[in-house]
Amino acid sequence: MILHRQPPAHPGMSIADVDTPSLLLDLDAFERNLRQLPASLPSNRTRVRPHAKSHKCPQIALRQISAGAAGICCQKVSEAEAMAEGGVRDIHVANEIVGESKLAALAQLARDVRISVCADDARNVERLEAAAARADVSLSVFVELDLGTQRCGVTPGEPLLTLARKIAASPHLRFAGLQAYFGSAQHRRTVEERRSAAASTAQTANSARALLAAHGIACPLITGGGTGTYLFDVESGGLDEVQPGSYVLMDADYARNETTGGLRPFEQSLFVWTTLMSRPAPGFGAVDAGLKALSIDSGMPLVCGNPGVDYVRAADEHGVLRFTDPGCPLAVGDKIKLIPGHCDPTVNLHDWFVCCRNDRVEALWPITARGAIR
Ligand SMILES: *Cc1c(COP(=O)(O)O)cnc(C)c1O
Numbered sequence: 001m002i003l004h005r006q007p008p009a010h011p012g013m014s015i016a017d018v019d020t021p022s023l024l025l026d027l028d029a030f031e032r033n034l035r036q037l038p039a040s041l042p043s044n045r046t047r048v049r050p051h052a053k054s055h056k057c058p059q060i061a062l063r064q065i066s067a068g069a070a071g072i073c074c075q076k077v078s079e080a081e082a083m084a085e086g087g088v089r090d091i092h093v094a095n096e097i098v099g100e101s102k103l104a105a106l107a108q109l110a111r112d113v114r115i116s117v118c119a120d121d122a123r124n125v126e127r128l129e130a131a132a133a134r135a136d137v138s139l140s141v142f143v144e145l146d147l148g149t150q151r152c153g154v155t156p157g158e159p160l161l162t163l164a165r166k167i168a169a170s171p172h173l174r175f176a177g178l179q180a181y182f183g184s185a186q187h188r189r190t191v192e193e194r195r196s197a198a199a200s201t202a203q204t205a206n207s208a209r210a211l212l213a214a215h216g217i218a219c220p221l222i223t224g225g226g227t228g229t230y231l232f233d234v235e236s237g238g239l240d241e242v243q244p245g246s247y248v249l250m251d252a253d254y255a256r257n258e259t260t261g262g263l264r265p266f267e268q269s270l271f272v273w274t275t276l277m278s279r280p281a282p283g284f285g286a287v288d289a290g291l292k293a294l295s296i297d298s299g300m301p302l303v304c305g306n307p308g309v310d311y312v313r314a315a316d317e318h319g320v321l322r323f324t325d326p327g328c329p330l331a332v333g334d335k336i337k338l339i340p341g342h343c344d345p346t347v348n349l350h351d352w353f354v355c356c357r358n359d360r361v362e363a364l365w366p367i368t369a370r371g372a373i374r
Pocket of ligand 1: 051053054073075094095181183186224225226227228243244245246247
């Protein structure tokens with residue numbers, strides 16, 4: 001009998017008995033975040049399309065749709081496949097997809113569910129058209145705008161017009177609008193910095209819309225925005241649809257964003273559950289959650305409920321704790337909650353969300369799009 005890949009818990013269990021390292025989802029906080037996103041929007045004219053790369057779990061995507069979302073975003077075709085398999089019917093791939101096998105898979109997916117994708121390159125649009133023709137489907141294509149972030153996108157000017165016309169003239173493609181996502185602005189710390197980034201997004205988006213209109217090209221929708229800027233994006237009047245992802249789970253990095261001026265922060269609902277496996281000296285210890293259980297690209301995880309303890313270093317299998325309060329009573333075998341630095345890549349390391357309410361396990365949700373990197 002193979003036991004080594006069994007889930008770390010079963011429903012009904014006390015969280016004290018959940019095996020570690022594992023991912024806990026606090027259902028009360030999660031459900032409040034689910035409701036808060038649509039409620040935070042000033043009018044119901046703005047559509048919500050949460051980004052599923054944060055949670056990679058169809059069970060969560062379906063709950064976001066029940067809470068009013070038009071559909072979800074994915075970043076990769078294989079992520080979109082996992083979501084479609086899990087019952088999601090409307091998926092925007094908020095990214096450029098390049099390469100024949102990926103394009104074939106994308107077009108195949110469009111036979112079963114509503115699919116849209118981004119483009120910023122004429123040759124890629126030709127390959128998209130060919131793949132859609134071969135699969136006998138119609139694909140909705142958004143042109144991604146370059147917002148000065150030096151990642152992807154075309155400049156709103158002649159390159160935008162040329163590409164939009166090319167998409168509109170492709171028999172199996174539909175020009176669906178624009179994507180204006182200012183990724184690097186999401187974690188700018190002050191409200192003022194994020195508000196001003198959103199104002200510049202809106203300016204670019206609106207001038208692109210006006211340019212298209214001046215040339216007789218209708219722009220059905222402008223989509224973009226993440227957890228850090230979506231409210232300012234809506235306030236600036238640049239976007240018709242917002243794509244926050246992290247909001248439903250949150251992480252230590254997002255918690256460092258300032259939320260003054262009436263902004264209501266989302267709650268931490270995601271935790272890494274870990275065991276203290278060694279405390280060789282009063283000032284040091286090690287837990288069983290290292291790089292294979294959490295990601296540190298956006299900083300070290302925070303230790304919950306133990307103010308005198310810091311997670312200072314991650315090795316493959318170990319996390320090193322420093323006890324600034326040597327009298328801290330934590331002993332070998334005790335379990336603690338960590339708040340991961342960055343939710344998306346942390347979730348990508350786990351097979352299951354262990355969903356808890358009041359310290360009881362209520363459900364286990366499989367993270368079926370984990371590892372879906374293609
Ligand atoms: C990552 C991403 C988002 C969501 O960002 P969060 O910061 O997790 O809210 C939205 N749109 C695009 C295109 C993204 O890449």
